[in-house]
Amino acid sequence: MSNKVLEIKNLLMQFGGLKAVNNVSLDVNKSEITALIGPNGAGKTTFFNCVTGVYEPTSGDINITQPNGKIVRANGLKPNKITELGLARTFQNIRLFQDMTVLENVMIGRHTVTKANIFNAIINGKKTREEEQRIIHDSYEILKKLELDQFANEFACNLPYGAQRLLEIARALATDPQVLLLDEPAAGMNPQETISLITTIEKLKSEHDLSILLIEHDMHLVMNLSDMCYVMDYGKLIAKGTPEETVNNPVVIKAYLGEEF
Numbered sequence: 001m002s003n004k005v006l007e008i009k010n011l012l013m014q015f016g017g018l019k020a021v022n023n024v025s026l027d028v029n030k031s032e033i034t035a036l037i038g039p040n041g042a043g044k045t046t047f048f049n050c051v052t053g054v055y056e057p058t059s060g061d062i063n064i065t066q067p068n069g070k071i072v073r074a075n076g077l078k079p080n081k082i083t084e085l086g087l088a089r090t091f092q093n094i095r096l097f098q099d100m101t102v103l104e105n106v107m108i109g110r111h112t113v114t115k116a117n118i119f120n121a122i123i124n125g126k127k128t129r130e131e132e133q134r135i136i137h138d139s140y141e142i143l144k145k146l147e148l149d150q151f152a153n154e155f156a157c158n159l160p161y162g163a164q165r166l167l168e169i170a171r172a173l174a175t176d177p178q179v180l181l182l183d184e185p186a187a188g189m190n191p192q193e194t195i196s197l198i199t200t201i202e203k204l205k206s207e208h209d210l211s212i213l214l215i216e217h218d219m220h221l222v223m224n225l226s227d228m229c230y231v232m233d234y235g236k237l238i239a240k241g242t243p244e245e246t247v248n249n250p251v252v253i254k255a256y257l258g259e260e261f
């Protein structure tokens with residue numbers, strides 16, 4: 001049986017004449033961390049946006065393997081549907097509900113995988129209240145895992161930057177994903193925070209049996225965490241291999257020439 005939880009084949013995303021993602025194929029294997037790197041403007045975020053339903057790709061295939069082995073073609077599905085299929089993401093530019101509390105931000109993520117809704121609240125108040133209590137409990141547990149429980153009742157906007165990045169991960173985790181897509185999770189973090197993030201991601205991965213796809217510029221994080229590394233440049237895939245193979249690949253070094261690598 002295949003070990004792939006996410007299989008992307010020949011993905012093309014065209015904006016007018018620009019092929020932002022040009023025929024890219026990439027697999028994410030179960031319980032592995034796959035990194036997607038490349039210079040600025042290479043097409044990495046556009047690739048994420050296609051996979052998570054923000055953009056409908058021009059062509060190609062996005063297949064998600066469900067825990068029961070069923071493969072679902074996810075092209076063009078709306079982001080909430082993709083979340084239901086077990087994919088959750090964070091954003092390069094933090095997109096928290098800044099004027100809501102830390103706990104409420106996670107609860108919103110949790111609501112997407114529960115049955116609590118307005119209709120239930122009207123016809124079945126007690127059951128809905130119980131479910132709401134469970135959501136609060138589960139959300140708090142997730143905050144504990146990320147050591148954010150101390151901030152539970154703070155407004156998200158009052159959190160230090162590094163903690164806001166962690167809260168994005170907490171909110172994604174609240175949807176019970178099988179695949180977590182992280183868009184530059186270490187961006188803006190200081191070296192200490194980055195080292196601590198590496199430990200956190202490893203811990204979350206093993207505790208939740210997660211498969212992870214991450215975009216990252218911080219090579220320390222990529223080298224430490226990833227099992228497999230894909231490199232994009234000008235929309236195209238230019239290399240694929242272990243992190244060690246990748247950093248020693250002359251084609252990759254050439255693409256990064258002029259940039260700190």
Ligand SMILES: Nc1ncnc2c1ncn2[C@@H]1O[C@H](COP(=O)(O)OP(=O)(O)OP(=O)(O)O)[C@@H](O)[C@H]1O
Binds near residue numbers: 018020040041047092
């Ligand atoms: N909605 C859009 N419309 C037109 N062009 C776009 C759009 N989104 C992205 N692009 C272009 O696609 C190319 C790839 O951009 P993208 O943001 O995916 O790169 P990236 O690898 O994530 O870069 P960075 O590392 O700087 O975040 C760029 O040339 C960008 O200007």
